[in-house]
Amino acid sequence: MSTFERVVKILAEYDVETDALTPETTFESIGLDSLAIVEILMNCEDEFGVEIELEENPKTIGEFVALLDSIVD
Amino acid sequence: MxxxxxxxxxxxxxxxxxxxxxxxxxxxxxxxxxxxxxxxxxxxxxxxxxxxxxxxxxxxxxxxxxxxxxxxxxxxxxxxxxxxxxxxxxxxxxxxxxxxxxxxxxxxxxxxxxxxxxxxxxxxxxxxxxxxxxxxxxxxxxxxxxxxxxxxxxxxxxxxxxxxxxxxxxxxxxxxxxxxxxxxxxxxxxxxxxxxxxxxxxxxxxxxxxxxxxxxxxxxxxxxxxxxxxxxxxxxxxxxxxxxxxRGAHIYCELKGYGNTSDAYHITAPDPEAGGISRAIRMAMEQAGALPEEGLYINAHGTSTHLNDKTESIAFKMALGEAAYRCPISSTKSMTGHMLGAAGAMEALVCAKALEDGIIPPTIGYSEPDPDCDLDYVPNQARIFDGKWALSTSLGFGGHNGALVFRKYEEA
Structure with missing residues (x-):
């Protein structure tokens, strides 16, 4: 499963309609604020087995995925 | 104004x-x-x-x-x-x-x-x-x-x-x-x-x-x-x-008086002399211009603790004098339990509905009178009410006292 697909799976737990999500989708457009992004990153720590320091401020799912990939690699 | x-x-x-x-x-x-x-x-x-x-x-x-x-x-x-x-x-x-x-x-x-x-x-x-x-x-x-x-x-x-x-x-x-x-x-x-x-x-x-x-x-x-x-x-x-x-709103009742005092006595126990709560009641009644003779329902804080109920009974007599004996008093906490931060609003709601519907909810579970609590607590049965006034009292840890006085709504 790609990082994008794994993130979409986590987003599904946030009552987000996942069918139409693309890397360009902004968090704002799916009703997730900066606090929710922090919480989702925390859940990704468990999913990906890494520790993430949130200094970035990803606006889109694509940016979020890129951030994760840079840490996992 | x-x-x-x-x-x-x-x-x-x-x-x-x-x-x-x-x-x-x-x-x-x-x-x-x-x-x-x-x-x-x-x-x-x-x-x-x-x-x-x-x-x-x-x-x-x-x-x-x-x-x-x-x-x-x-x-x-x-x-x-x-x-x-x-x-x-x-x-x-x-x-x-x-x-x-x-x-x-x-x-x-x-x-x-x-x-x-x-x-x-x-x-x-x-x-x-x-x-x-x-x-x-x-x-x-x-x-x-x-x-x-x-x-x-x-x-x-x-x-x-x-x-x-x-x-x-x-x-x-x-x-x-x-x-x-x-x-x-x-x-x-x-x-x-x-x-x-x-x-x-x-x-x-x-x-x-x-x-x-x-x-x-x-x-x-x-x-x-x-x-x-x-x-x-x-x-x-x-x-x-x-x-x-x-805007043509439905009016349940008028809110006419408010008292807010502190016991400055103890962190959890009410002042046994009931000075703080009786002053709050007096302030609210005076501001409202409320007359117990026109019919006054009291929704008491009535927590069912030994100290509260005794203190409140003293306060009603201190603030209202002999008229306290003629006021129907109930504690709806006998049914709602103590809703803590929501309790006062629940009891204000009861006052509004009592004035509108002309019914006083009872104090349930009441069977044995306490000599320290010698007022009319509307035991176990609701009562018809045609008075004009309702008083709600609240006492909080910290020694906070509050009293609200409501009046049946009339135009003039």
């Missing part, structure tokens, strides 16, 4: 019902919301009963993300506010900048605090939720209600323990009376039926150890031994009279 203030909307989620109608039907028929404590395993506790909110369908009021991101105490406040705003028809009929929120909580999001304490201990600081602080702080119910109802005027989340929502409604009354707002969503909410809070109240000897849900809370009875913990959210729409009339 001092303006007149009326109640134009009611909302309630309580141990006796998840709407105003259901709650009022329970209270006037003497139906209790007290049962065995089910929210957690209380095996090791001295306390085994509680007045829990039952069968509330939050999805009728809130989207799933709102449920996830708000502590239960805030959820109760939102539900009550949505009901009250709908009942009043005020939405879109008030300038948002003249629309306020005075919704308080005695304790705030204590379950959220504890859940995150567990996360901290188990997983370290990075596991603590970014929503922990906004969910836990005790002003957030007012904050979220203001967002939900687009109320951009004064917001004041009161914290005066068990007097919280009486103080909130009283301060809303003053703000409207003196022109700072035209309408205020006022009340309180509480969701502390959880192990730490119950253990804490139990340790400070406030809770009944009686395992029988029928007699555990028996205010003013000789054998009372403490209060029963309750929960819920109750909100009133407090509105300026001319504003309400101009």
């Amino acid at each position: 001092e303006r007149r203030v009326v109640i134009t909307g009611l909302g309630a989620v309580s141990p006796v019902g998840n709407t105003v109608q259901e709650s009022w039907d329970s209270l006037k028929t003497g139906r209790s919301g007290i049962g065995m404590l089910t929210k957690f395993d209380a095996t090791d506790f001295k306390v085994s009963v509680a007045a829990e909110v039952k069968g509330l369908d939050l999805s009728l009021y809130l989207e799933k993300p709102e449920i996830r991101k708000n502590d239960l105490y805030t959820q109760y406040a939102i539900v009550a506010a949505i009901q009250a705003v709908a009942d009043s028809g005020i939405e879109g009929r008030i300038d948002p900048e003249r629309f306020g929120v005075y919704v308080g909580s005695g304790i705030g999001g204590i379950s959220t605090t504890i859940e995150n304490e567990h996360k901290l201990l188990e997983g370290g600081p990075r596991k603590v939720s970014p929503f922990m602080v906004p969910m836990m702080i005790s002003n957030m119910a007012a904050g979220v209600v203001s967002i939900k109802c687009n109320a951009r005027g004064p917001v004041l989340p009161v914290v005066t323990a068990c007097a919280t929502s009486t103080t909130a409604i009283g301060e809303a009354y003053r703000a409207i009376r003196h022109g700072y707002a035209d309408g205020i969503i006022a009340g309180g909410s509480e969701a502390a039926t959880m192990p730490l809070a119950v253990a804490g109240f139990s340790s400070c000897m406030a809770l009944s150890k009686n395992p029988d849900p029928v007699t555990a809370c028996r205010p003013f009875d000789q054998n009372r031994d403490g209060f029963v913990i309750g929960e819920g959210g109750v909100v009133l729409i407090v509105e300026e009279l001319e504003h309400a009339k101009a």
Whole structure:
């Protein structure tokens, strides 16, 4: 499963309609604020087995995925 | 110029019902919301009963993300506010900048605090939720209600323990009376039926150890031994009279007096001489110009603790003199349990409905008179009431006292 697909799976737990999500989708457009992004990153720590320091401020799912990939690699 | 203030909307989620109608039907028929404590395993506790909110369908009021991101105490406040705003028809009929929120909580999001304490201990600081602080702080119910109802005027989340929502409604009354707002969503909410809070109240000897849900809370009875913990959210729409009339609002009653005093005596015990609460009653009665001879119903704080009920009985006699003996007094906590920060608003709601419907709900579970409590407590049976006035009293840990006086609404 790609990082994008794994993130979409986590987003599904946030009552987000996942069918139409693309890397360009902004968090704002799916009703997730900066606090929710922090919480989702925390859940990704468990999913990906890494520790993430949130200094970035990803606006889109694509940016979020890129951030994760840079840490996992 | 001092303006007149009326109640134009009611909302309630309580141990006796998840709407105003259901709650009022329970209270006037003497139906209790007290049962065995089910929210957690209380095996090791001295306390085994509680007045829990039952069968509330939050999805009728809130989207799933709102449920996830708000502590239960805030959820109760939102539900009550949505009901009250709908009942009043005020939405879109008030300038948002003249629309306020005075919704308080005695304790705030204590379950959220504890859940995150567990996360901290188990997983370290990075596991603590970014929503922990906004969910836990005790002003957030007012904050979220203001967002939900687009109320951009004064917001004041009161914290005066068990007097919280009486103080909130009283301060809303003053703000409207003196022109700072035209309408205020006022009340309180509480969701502390959880192990730490119950253990804490139990340790400070406030809770009944009686395992029988029928007699555990028996205010003013000789054998009372403490209060029963309750929960819920109750909100009133407090509105300026001319504003309400101009939009053709239904007026439940007029709010005419408020008293707010401190015992300056002890952190949990009321002053046995009842100086603080009797002054609050006198202030509210005088401001209202209330005459007990015109018929005065008193909804007492009546927690069913030994000290409260005795002190309050003294206070009624100090403040009202001989007239206290002729006033019907009931404690609806005998059915709702002690809703803590929501209690005062629940009891203000009862006063509004009693004046409107002409019915006084009883003090249930009452069987053996206490010589220290020698007034008319409307035992066990509701009573017809054709008086013009209602008084609600509240006493909170910290020595906070509040009194509200309502009058049956008449044009002149």
